[in-house]
Amino acid sequence: MKKQEQESLLNTLKARFDQNPQRHPGISWADIQARLEANPNALKSLQAMEATGGEPDVIGLDPKTGAVTFCDCAKESPTGRRSLCYDRAALDARKENKPKGSAVEMAEEMGIALLTEDQYRALQTLGEFDAKTSSWLATPPALRSLDGAIFGDYRYGRVFIYHNGVQSYYAARGFRGVLSI
Numbered sequence: 326m327k328k329q330e331q332e333s334l335l336n337t338l339k340a341r342f343d344q345n346p347q348r349h350p351g352i353s354w355a356d357i358q359a360r361l362e363a364n365p366n367a368l369k370s371l372q373a374m375e376a377t378g379g380e381p382d383v384i385g386l387d388p389k390t391g392a393v394t395f396c397d398c399a400k401e402s403p404t405g406r407r408s409l410c411y412d413r414a415a416l417d418a419r420k421e422n423k424p425k426g427s428a429v430e431m432a433e434e435m436g437i438a439l440l441t442e443d444q445y446r447a448l449q450t451l452g453e454f455d456a457k458t459s460s461w462l463a464t465p466p467a468l469r470s471l472d473g474a475i476f477g478d479y480r481y482g483r484v485f486i487y488h489n490g491v492q493s494y495y496a497a498r499g500f501r502g503v504l505s506i
Contacts, residue, residue, distance in 0.1 A: 326368055334372050335361065341382050341398075348398065348451045349383040357383055360393050360506050367506040370436035371395060374502055377405030377435075381504070384451060395504045396440070396448055402458035402499035406431060409499065411461055411474040415491035428461040428500040437502035439463040442486055444503055445477045449484045454501075456480065459487075461500040 326334075335358060342354050361368055374381040379397035386393055397403055410416050412429035432439050440448065441463045448454060459478040468475065474491045476498060477484060 326365065326372060330372070331368060334368060334375065337375065338371065338381070341380065345382055345398070349385070352383060352386050352393075356386075356391075357393055360391070364506050366436060367504065370504050373435040374403075374437065374504070378403040379406070379502060381502075384448065387505075392505045395506070396444070397501040397503075398448075398452070398454070400452075400454060400456070402455055402460045402497070402501065404499070407458070407499035408494050408496050409461070410494045411464070411491035412469075415472075415474075419492050424494040432500060432502055435502065437504045440501050440503050442475060442477070445486070445501070446484055448501070449479055453479050458497045458499065459495075461498065462486070 339354055339358070342349065342357065371381050374397060378399055380399040381395045382398040384394050384396045406428070408424050409426050409428045409431060410419065410424050412427045416423060416427045428439060439462055440460070445460070445462055455478040459476045462475045462477055464474040468488070469491065472491050473488050475486055475488055477486045
């Protein structure tokens with residue numbers, strides 16, 4: 326990443342951090358920036374999150390390790406990560422009308438992970454996300470082995486977690502990512 330791109334990304338992340346203090350009470354930007362500048366791979370992942378519409382922001386800090394957690398905080402599932410089936414096996418199994426890719430594979434390419442159900446529920450305590458869209462979630466292996474996957478959304482003032490076949494894809498379903506640094 327070029328110096329100018331890095332500075333632009335850091336400015337964007339700082340502005341978002343400053344505009345949303347409720348997502349990270351008691352955490353200082355100086356600590357976050359130092360950690361980011363020491364980790365160029367994390368900056369590349371955050372740039373990919375930003376470029377696909379995720380609007381990443383800090384949502385936590387591990388008091389023991391100092392690890393910072395970033396998450397996609399766009400109001401709706403990131404626009405650059407929609408119309409994806411769940412994973413590569415699901416994509417390969419589709420005979421017709423294949424989507425452009427898979428959520429798990431795209432997350433891996435970006436260097437991030439799909440949110441777990443618990444992480445998704447925790448995110449929803451910081452705001453109302455996915456009121457018009459839905460997001461694939463990391464799925465337990467037992468469910469995935471049955472060709473199912475889970476996704477979440479926010480409707481009627483509450484969080485819903487549903488299941489769907491892994492081969493399905495929708496224009497209004499994407500995925501949210503999480504990154505610990």
